[in-house]
Amino acid sequence: MSAPAETPERTAFYAKIDKQNLTPLWTVLGALITPEPRSACVPFVWRFDEIRAAMIEAGGLITAKEAERRVLILENPGLRGQSKITTSLYAGVQLVLPHEVAPAHRHSQSALRFVLEGSGAHTSVDGERTEMQVGDFVITPSGAWHDHGNHTDKPMFWLDGLDIPLIQFLDASFLEHGSADEQTITRPLGDAPARFGANMLPVDYHPAKMTSPIFNYPYARSREALETMRRSQEWDPCHGLKMRYINPANGAHAMPTIGAFLQLLPKGFATARYRSTDATVFSVVEGHGISHVGDTTISWGPKDTFVVPSWKPVTHEASEDAVLFSFSDRPVHEKLGIWREDRGNA
């Protein structure tokens, strides 16, 4: 449906009411309410070796402390200048060099980290530290104090995913800086996984937050789960073997605004055409392959990041055993009752 034709009388009327901050719906309705999602977000891949080289250069230009967070934002080519990887989500690659600290702060935005390179650097969340390994999925809840540090002798790189654009859209951003660079540690290493990650909960535990009390989901455990499950040879045509990271207290997504997933595609597996309303960011953990996203073909390998916009049909083909981490705003769609998927004929 095209907009009604312009006539001299209509044009004059639009100009007159414009001064009253009024505008006719019928000229914009087709762009406002579309038959299906029409996103400005485009399919794209960032290669880790290129990001890494730029990050090392950034490491020579600014310290983590001066930058607060030394991050290069992965900006979607269709959304340049907006600090967005999808319409609702932000992603960046963060570098913490040996003996650096990224100082303590807290904000209303929820954050995830997915570790790309390095071993043993830490993040502290509300008084508890966790040491990070490649493939670990680490979260900082909305409102939680967090600082990052690296006591190892190697640089540490991770992918950050935050709901910055969503919180910006809602005009709900709050930020506070800590009184010291590093927050006081009040709980021993491993406390949260013991309390909440052993298929038990403290008997009188009542969740105080919508975010999972687990803040590190170690790759070793998640990977082992996939490896054990593959023996059953029960493959989903669209996803291979795909798992969802959960809040163990209620089975919901680990965070209220961002869902995260880990999937295994065995060598030679080609997924069936799939689309969903939640634009999704993928981080390749293991293996090489290609994905067709709409009309775009993306080839990928370990540590590359690629994006699938809302409602763009996607297929993945793994040329060797592949593991993909991904995150999206799916929990928001689900809570609003607007999440849709299309599994084609699968």
Ligand code: GTQ
């Ligand atoms: O580590 O707290 O990539 O506050 C952007 C904003 C990371 C962080 C980002 C942040 C952080």
